[in-house]
Amino acid sequence: MPDLIVLMTSAPATKTTVDWEEMAALSPEWDELAAAVDAGPFQRPGWFEAWLRAFGRGREPKVLAARREGRLVGALPMFRRGGAAVSPTNWHTPSFDAVAADDEAIQALGHELVASVSSRLDLSFLDLERPLARLCLDAAKGAGRRVICRPVLRSPYVQLEGDFDAYEETLETKFRRETARRRRRLEEQGRLEIAFTDGSEELETQLREGFAVEASGWKAEHGSAIASHPETEAFYSDVASWAADRGWLQLGFLRLDGRALAFSFLLVLADTMHVVKVGFDPEYRKFAPGSLLTRASIQRAFEQGLSCYDFLGDENRYKLDWAREVRERFRVQAFGSTPVGMGGYVAWRYGRPVVKRTLASLRRGE
Numbered sequence: 001m002p003d004l005i006v007l008m009t010s011a012p013a014t015k016t017t018v019d020w021e022e023m024a025a026l027s028p029e030w031d032e033l034a035a036a037v038d039a040g041p042f043q044r045p046g047w048f049e050a051w052l053r054a055f056g057r058g059r060e061p062k063v064l065a066a067r068r069e070g071r072l073v074g075a076l077p078m079f080r081r082g083g084a085a086v087s088p089t090n091w092h093t094p095s096f097d098a099v100a101a102d103d104e105a106i107q108a109l110g111h112e113l114v115a116s117v118s119s120r121l122d123l124s125f126l127d128l129e130r131p132l133a134r135l136c137l138d139a140a141k142g143a144g145r146r147v148i149c150r151p152v153l154r155s156p157y158v159q160l161e162g163d164f165d166a167y168e169e170t171l172e173t174k175f176r177r178e179t180a181r182r183r184r185r186l187e188e189q190g191r192l193e194i195a196f197t198d199g200s201e202e203l204e205t206q207l208r209e210g211f212a213v214e215a216s217g218w219k220a221e222h223g224s225a226i227a228s229h230p231e232t233e234a235f236y237s238d239v240a241s242w243a244a245d246r247g248w249l250q251l252g253f254l255r256l257d258g259r260a261l262a263f264s265f266l267l268v269l270a271d272t273m274h275v276v277k278v279g280f281d282p283e284y285r286k287f288a289p290g291s292l293l294t295r296a297s298i299q300r301a302f303e304q305g306l307s308c309y310d311f312l313g314d315e316n317r318y319k320l321d322w323a324r325e326v327r328e329r330f331r332v333q334a335f336g337s338t339p340v341g342m343g344g345y346v347a348w349r350y351g352r353p354v355v356k357r358t359l360a361s362l363r364r365g366e
Contacts, residue, residue: 048077145336210265251266295322
Protein backbone atom coordinates (compact mmCIF):
# COMPACT_ATOMS: atom_id res chain seq x y z
CA MET A 1 0.00 0.00 0.00
CA PRO A 2 1.17 3.61 -0.20
CA ASP A 3 4.17 5.09 1.56
CA LEU A 4 3.29 7.07 4.65
CA ILE A 5 5.01 10.41 5.23
CA VAL A 6 4.66 11.36 8.88
CA LEU A 7 4.47 15.10 9.56
CA MET A 8 3.82 17.40 12.49
CA THR A 9 5.10 15.06 15.18
CA SER A 10 6.50 16.48 18.38
CA ALA A 11 9.92 15.51 17.06
CA PRO A 12 11.20 16.66 13.62
CA ALA A 13 9.26 15.23 10.69
CA THR A 14 10.28 11.71 9.71
CA LYS A 15 9.36 9.33 6.92
CA THR A 16 8.39 5.69 7.14
CA THR A 17 7.35 3.24 4.44
CA VAL A 18 4.24 1.11 4.59
CA ASP A 19 3.16 -1.60 2.13
CA TRP A 20 -0.34 -2.63 1.08
CA GLU A 21 -0.87 -4.83 4.12
CA GLU A 22 0.25 -2.14 6.54
CA MET A 23 -2.00 0.41 4.89
CA ALA A 24 -4.98 -1.48 6.28
CA ALA A 25 -3.90 -0.26 9.72
CA LEU A 26 -4.10 3.37 8.58
CA SER A 27 -7.59 3.15 7.06
CA PRO A 28 -9.56 2.99 10.35
CA GLU A 29 -7.65 6.01 11.66
CA TRP A 30 -8.21 7.85 8.38
CA ASP A 31 -11.90 6.94 8.48
CA GLU A 32 -12.16 8.18 12.05
CA LEU A 33 -10.61 11.51 11.08
CA ALA A 34 -12.90 11.80 8.04
CA ALA A 35 -15.95 11.16 10.22
CA ALA A 36 -14.78 13.74 12.77
CA VAL A 37 -14.53 16.48 10.13
CA ASP A 38 -17.64 15.30 8.21
CA ALA A 39 -15.67 14.65 5.02
CA GLY A 40 -17.45 13.59 1.86
CA PRO A 41 -17.22 10.08 0.38
CA PHE A 42 -14.55 11.02 -2.18
CA GLN A 43 -11.99 11.89 0.51
CA ARG A 44 -12.32 8.61 2.41
CA PRO A 45 -9.90 5.68 2.20
CA GLY A 46 -12.57 3.30 0.93
CA TRP A 47 -13.11 5.39 -2.20
CA PHE A 48 -9.36 5.74 -2.74
CA GLU A 49 -8.74 2.01 -2.29
CA ALA A 50 -11.53 1.09 -4.74
CA TRP A 51 -10.08 3.56 -7.25
CA LEU A 52 -6.60 2.07 -6.88
CA ARG A 53 -7.85 -1.46 -7.45
CA ALA A 54 -9.63 -0.40 -10.63
CA PHE A 55 -7.39 2.25 -12.15
CA GLY A 56 -4.11 2.34 -10.25
CA ARG A 57 -2.31 -0.62 -11.78
CA GLY A 58 1.40 -0.01 -12.36
CA ARG A 59 1.50 3.22 -10.36
CA GLU A 60 3.23 4.06 -7.09
CA PRO A 61 0.63 5.31 -4.60
CA LYS A 62 1.59 7.17 -1.45
CA VAL A 63 -0.22 9.01 1.30
CA LEU A 64 0.86 12.24 2.92
CA ALA A 65 -0.19 11.84 6.55
CA ALA A 66 0.10 14.58 9.13
CA ARG A 67 0.44 13.51 12.74
CA ARG A 68 0.44 15.52 15.91
CA GLU A 69 1.67 13.75 19.04
CA GLY A 70 1.10 10.44 17.29
CA ARG A 71 -2.48 11.20 16.27
CA LEU A 72 -3.46 11.39 12.61
CA VAL A 73 -4.65 14.91 11.81
CA GLY A 74 -4.37 14.95 8.01
CA ALA A 75 -4.29 12.57 5.05
CA LEU A 76 -3.83 13.10 1.31
CA PRO A 77 -3.40 10.27 -1.24
CA MET A 78 -1.03 10.80 -4.16
CA PHE A 79 0.91 9.09 -6.92
CA ARG A 80 4.63 9.80 -6.72
CA ARG A 81 7.27 9.05 -9.32
CA GLY A 82 10.66 10.67 -9.29
CA GLY A 83 10.14 14.40 -8.90
CA ALA A 84 6.47 14.32 -9.88
CA ALA A 85 3.28 14.01 -7.83
CA VAL A 86 -0.14 13.40 -9.41
CA SER A 87 -3.55 13.14 -7.78
CA PRO A 88 -5.24 9.71 -7.98
CA THR A 89 -8.09 11.02 -10.11
CA ASN A 90 -9.80 10.51 -13.45
CA TRP A 91 -13.23 11.30 -14.90
CA HIS A 92 -14.83 8.97 -12.36
CA THR A 93 -13.62 11.33 -9.61
CA PRO A 94 -16.13 14.04 -8.64
CA SER A 95 -13.70 15.97 -6.43
CA PHE A 96 -10.27 15.74 -4.85
CA ASP A 97 -9.24 17.13 -1.49
CA ALA A 98 -7.36 16.34 1.70
CA VAL A 99 -8.89 15.29 5.01
CA ALA A 100 -7.56 17.51 7.78
CA ALA A 101 -8.47 18.25 11.38
CA ASP A 102 -7.53 21.94 11.28
CA ASP A 103 -5.77 24.69 9.34
CA GLU A 104 -2.36 23.74 10.69
CA ALA A 105 -2.73 20.20 9.38
CA ILE A 106 -3.87 21.28 5.91
CA GLN A 107 -1.02 23.79 5.72
CA ALA A 108 1.49 21.08 6.61
CA LEU A 109 0.11 18.77 3.93
CA GLY A 110 0.03 21.45 1.24
CA HIS A 111 3.49 22.84 1.92
CA GLU A 112 5.06 19.38 2.19
CA LEU A 113 3.43 18.32 -1.06
CA VAL A 114 4.72 21.30 -3.04
CA ALA A 115 8.18 21.21 -1.42
CA SER A 116 8.64 17.51 -2.15
CA VAL A 117 8.02 17.87 -5.89
CA SER A 118 10.91 19.01 -8.07
CA SER A 119 9.49 18.61 -11.59
CA ARG A 120 5.67 18.50 -11.71
CA LEU A 121 2.68 18.71 -9.39
CA ASP A 122 -0.61 17.79 -11.07
CA LEU A 123 -3.86 17.91 -9.09
CA SER A 124 -7.26 17.53 -10.78
CA PHE A 125 -10.86 18.17 -9.69
CA LEU A 126 -9.91 20.72 -7.04
CA ASP A 127 -12.31 23.26 -5.59
CA LEU A 128 -10.44 26.58 -5.45
CA GLU A 129 -12.61 27.63 -2.53
CA ARG A 130 -11.08 24.86 -0.42
CA PRO A 131 -7.86 25.40 1.58
CA LEU A 132 -5.77 22.69 -0.12
CA ALA A 133 -6.12 24.23 -3.58
CA ARG A 134 -5.35 27.74 -2.36
CA LEU A 135 -2.35 26.56 -0.35
CA CYS A 136 -0.85 24.60 -3.24
CA LEU A 137 -1.31 27.52 -5.61
CA ASP A 138 0.23 30.04 -3.18
CA ALA A 139 3.09 27.73 -2.23
CA ALA A 140 3.90 26.90 -5.86
CA LYS A 141 3.88 30.54 -6.93
CA GLY A 142 5.90 31.51 -3.85
CA ALA A 143 8.51 28.92 -4.79
CA GLY A 144 8.79 30.37 -8.29
CA ARG A 145 7.06 27.42 -9.98
CA ARG A 146 5.35 27.90 -13.31
CA VAL A 147 1.66 27.35 -12.67
CA ILE A 148 -1.24 26.42 -14.94
CA CYS A 149 -4.73 26.51 -13.42
CA ARG A 150 -7.78 25.84 -15.56
CA PRO A 151 -11.36 24.63 -15.04
CA VAL A 152 -12.12 21.02 -15.97
CA LEU A 153 -15.84 20.83 -15.19
CA ARG A 154 -18.81 22.69 -13.77
CA SER A 155 -21.06 20.66 -11.48
CA PRO A 156 -24.64 21.82 -10.86
CA TYR A 157 -26.15 21.40 -7.40
CA VAL A 158 -29.32 22.27 -5.52
CA GLN A 159 -29.11 23.96 -2.13
CA LEU A 160 -31.95 22.38 -0.16
CA GLU A 161 -33.73 25.12 1.76
CA GLY A 162 -37.31 25.09 2.97
CA ASP A 163 -39.43 22.22 1.68
CA PHE A 164 -39.76 20.42 -1.62
CA ASP A 165 -42.98 22.15 -2.68
CA ALA A 166 -41.38 25.57 -2.22
CA TYR A 167 -38.31 24.45 -4.16
CA GLU A 168 -40.40 23.08 -7.03
CA GLU A 169 -42.18 26.43 -7.31
CA THR A 170 -38.81 27.98 -8.23
CA LEU A 171 -38.54 25.81 -11.36
CA GLU A 172 -39.79 27.01 -14.72
CA THR A 173 -43.54 26.61 -15.01
CA LYS A 174 -43.35 25.03 -18.46
CA PHE A 175 -40.83 22.47 -17.23
CA ARG A 176 -42.96 21.55 -14.19
CA ARG A 177 -46.06 21.10 -16.31
CA GLU A 178 -44.20 19.03 -18.89
CA THR A 179 -42.75 16.77 -16.20
CA ALA A 180 -46.20 16.19 -14.69
CA ARG A 181 -47.70 15.54 -18.14
CA ARG A 182 -45.01 12.97 -18.97
CA ARG A 183 -45.62 11.18 -15.71
CA ARG A 184 -49.32 10.94 -16.48
CA ARG A 185 -48.58 9.59 -19.94
CA LEU A 186 -46.19 7.01 -18.53
CA GLU A 187 -48.75 5.91 -15.94
CA GLU A 188 -51.13 5.24 -18.81
CA GLN A 189 -48.65 2.67 -20.13
CA GLY A 190 -48.80 0.45 -17.05
CA ARG A 191 -47.95 0.25 -13.36
CA LEU A 192 -45.39 2.95 -12.50
CA GLU A 193 -43.19 2.49 -9.43
CA ILE A 194 -40.35 4.60 -8.06
CA ALA A 195 -38.40 2.95 -5.26
CA PHE A 196 -35.11 3.35 -3.42
CA THR A 197 -33.02 0.66 -1.76
CA ASP A 198 -30.01 0.76 0.52
CA GLY A 199 -28.27 -2.24 -1.05
CA SER A 200 -28.40 -4.29 2.14
CA GLU A 201 -30.07 -7.15 0.23
CA GLU A 202 -29.42 -8.54 -3.26
CA LEU A 203 -26.92 -5.77 -4.03
CA GLU A 204 -25.28 -7.64 -6.90
CA THR A 205 -28.65 -8.22 -8.59
CA GLN A 206 -29.66 -4.60 -8.21
CA LEU A 207 -26.36 -3.34 -9.59
CA ARG A 208 -26.60 -5.64 -12.57
CA GLU A 209 -30.09 -4.31 -13.30
CA GLY A 210 -29.05 -0.68 -12.76
CA PHE A 211 -25.85 -0.91 -14.79
CA ALA A 212 -27.82 -2.44 -17.69
CA VAL A 213 -30.16 0.57 -17.70
CA GLU A 214 -27.26 3.02 -17.43
CA ALA A 215 -25.60 1.35 -20.44
CA SER A 216 -28.72 1.21 -22.61
CA GLY A 217 -28.36 4.61 -24.28
CA TRP A 218 -25.75 6.95 -25.71
CA LYS A 219 -23.28 6.17 -22.91
CA ALA A 220 -22.77 2.67 -24.25
CA GLU A 221 -22.31 4.02 -27.78
CA HIS A 222 -19.63 6.45 -26.57
CA GLY A 223 -17.97 3.95 -24.24
CA SER A 224 -18.72 5.97 -21.07
CA ALA A 225 -21.22 3.57 -19.49
CA ILE A 226 -20.27 1.72 -16.30
CA ALA A 227 -20.57 -1.64 -18.05
CA SER A 228 -18.43 -0.55 -21.04
CA HIS A 229 -15.16 -1.45 -19.32
CA PRO A 230 -14.46 -4.21 -16.76
CA GLU A 231 -12.35 -1.95 -14.55
CA THR A 232 -15.09 0.70 -14.45
CA GLU A 233 -17.77 -1.82 -13.54
CA ALA A 234 -15.48 -3.29 -10.86
CA PHE A 235 -14.86 0.19 -9.44
CA TYR A 236 -18.53 1.12 -9.07
CA SER A 237 -19.37 -2.32 -7.71
CA ASP A 238 -16.62 -1.92 -5.09
CA VAL A 239 -17.83 1.56 -4.18
CA ALA A 240 -21.43 0.32 -3.90
CA SER A 241 -20.43 -2.52 -1.57
CA TRP A 242 -18.26 -0.21 0.56
CA ALA A 243 -21.02 2.41 0.84
CA ALA A 244 -23.78 -0.13 1.49
CA ASP A 245 -21.83 -1.58 4.42
CA ARG A 246 -21.78 1.89 5.97
CA GLY A 247 -25.37 2.85 5.23
CA TRP A 248 -24.44 5.52 2.66
CA LEU A 249 -25.77 3.85 -0.49
CA GLN A 250 -29.13 4.59 -2.09
CA LEU A 251 -30.08 3.02 -5.42
CA GLY A 252 -33.09 4.53 -7.16
CA PHE A 253 -35.22 2.74 -9.74
CA LEU A 254 -38.15 3.85 -11.85
CA ARG A 255 -40.00 0.78 -13.12
CA LEU A 256 -42.90 0.24 -15.47
CA ASP A 257 -44.66 -3.09 -14.90
CA GLY A 258 -41.52 -4.25 -13.11
CA ARG A 259 -39.10 -3.23 -15.88
CA ALA A 260 -36.43 -0.70 -14.88
CA LEU A 261 -36.55 2.38 -17.11
CA ALA A 262 -34.32 4.67 -15.04
CA PHE A 263 -31.58 4.15 -12.45
CA SER A 264 -29.65 6.35 -10.02
CA PHE A 265 -26.57 5.52 -7.95
CA LEU A 266 -26.57 7.84 -4.94
CA LEU A 267 -24.26 8.30 -1.95
CA VAL A 268 -25.75 10.10 1.04
CA LEU A 269 -23.08 11.45 3.33
CA ALA A 270 -21.90 14.76 4.81
CA ASP A 271 -25.44 16.18 4.69
CA THR A 272 -25.45 15.77 0.90
CA MET A 273 -27.04 13.46 -1.66
CA HIS A 274 -24.27 12.83 -4.20
CA VAL A 275 -25.48 11.68 -7.63
CA VAL A 276 -22.68 9.35 -8.67
CA LYS A 277 -24.36 7.85 -11.77
CA VAL A 278 -27.72 8.02 -13.53
CA GLY A 279 -29.19 6.44 -16.64
CA PHE A 280 -32.46 5.72 -18.43
CA ASP A 281 -33.81 3.52 -21.19
CA PRO A 282 -33.78 5.60 -24.41
CA GLU A 283 -36.75 3.59 -25.71
CA TYR A 284 -38.88 5.59 -23.26
CA ARG A 285 -37.15 8.93 -23.79
CA LYS A 286 -40.42 10.74 -24.65
CA PHE A 287 -41.67 10.00 -21.10
CA ALA A 288 -38.49 11.44 -19.49
CA PRO A 289 -38.05 8.60 -16.95
CA GLY A 290 -34.70 10.05 -15.87
CA SER A 291 -36.27 13.39 -14.99
CA LEU A 292 -39.08 11.67 -13.10
CA LEU A 293 -36.53 9.73 -11.04
CA THR A 294 -34.50 12.90 -10.46
CA ARG A 295 -37.58 14.66 -9.14
CA ALA A 296 -38.23 11.78 -6.74
CA SER A 297 -34.59 11.79 -5.62
CA ILE A 298 -34.59 15.51 -4.86
CA GLN A 299 -37.87 15.15 -2.98
CA ARG A 300 -36.32 12.31 -0.99
CA ALA A 301 -33.30 14.49 -0.17
CA PHE A 302 -35.64 17.15 1.24
CA GLU A 303 -37.50 14.53 3.27
CA GLN A 304 -34.22 13.24 4.72
CA GLY A 305 -33.33 16.73 5.92
CA LEU A 306 -30.22 17.04 3.77
CA SER A 307 -28.73 20.40 2.83
CA CYS A 308 -27.51 19.72 -0.70
CA TYR A 309 -28.37 17.65 -3.78
CA ASP A 310 -25.14 17.46 -5.79
CA PHE A 311 -25.42 16.33 -9.43
CA LEU A 312 -21.62 15.93 -9.73
CA GLY A 313 -20.05 15.53 -13.17
CA ASP A 314 -20.27 18.28 -15.76
CA GLU A 315 -23.24 20.51 -16.45
CA ASN A 316 -25.77 19.59 -19.10
CA ARG A 317 -29.32 20.54 -19.98
CA TYR A 318 -31.15 18.02 -17.80
CA LYS A 319 -29.21 19.04 -14.68
CA LEU A 320 -29.75 22.74 -15.32
CA ASP A 321 -33.50 22.16 -15.47
CA TRP A 322 -33.28 21.35 -11.74
CA ALA A 323 -30.28 23.36 -10.52
CA ARG A 324 -29.29 27.01 -10.75
CA GLU A 325 -25.99 26.89 -8.87
CA VAL A 326 -22.74 25.42 -10.18
CA ARG A 327 -19.41 24.48 -8.59
CA GLU A 328 -16.27 24.62 -10.70
CA ARG A 329 -13.52 22.03 -10.42
CA PHE A 330 -9.99 22.90 -11.52
CA ARG A 331 -6.80 21.23 -12.62
CA VAL A 332 -3.74 22.81 -10.98
CA GLN A 333 -0.30 22.05 -12.41
CA ALA A 334 2.95 23.44 -11.02
CA PHE A 335 6.28 22.89 -12.79
CA GLY A 336 9.78 23.17 -11.34
CA SER A 337 12.91 24.51 -12.99
CA THR A 338 14.34 21.07 -13.76
CA PRO A 339 14.59 20.10 -17.46
CA VAL A 340 11.67 17.73 -17.00
CA GLY A 341 9.64 20.39 -15.23
CA MET A 342 10.33 23.08 -17.83
CA GLY A 343 9.61 20.68 -20.65
CA GLY A 344 6.33 19.71 -19.05
CA TYR A 345 5.33 23.35 -18.63
CA VAL A 346 6.02 24.11 -22.29
CA ALA A 347 4.08 21.00 -23.33
CA TRP A 348 0.98 21.95 -21.37
CA ARG A 349 1.21 25.71 -21.83
CA TYR A 350 2.12 26.01 -25.49
CA GLY A 351 1.49 22.59 -26.97
CA ARG A 352 3.54 19.52 -27.62
CA PRO A 353 5.03 20.51 -31.01
CA VAL A 354 7.69 22.66 -29.30
CA VAL A 355 8.59 20.25 -26.52
CA LYS A 356 11.37 18.43 -28.34
CA ARG A 357 13.06 21.70 -29.35
CA THR A 358 12.90 23.01 -25.79
CA LEU A 359 14.32 19.85 -24.25
CA ALA A 360 17.11 19.81 -26.82
CA SER A 361 18.01 23.40 -25.91
CA LEU A 362 18.02 22.55 -22.23
CA ARG A 363 20.34 19.63 -22.82
CA ARG A 364 22.73 21.95 -24.71
CA GLY A 365 22.62 24.37 -21.80
CA GLU A 366 21.06 27.17 -23.82
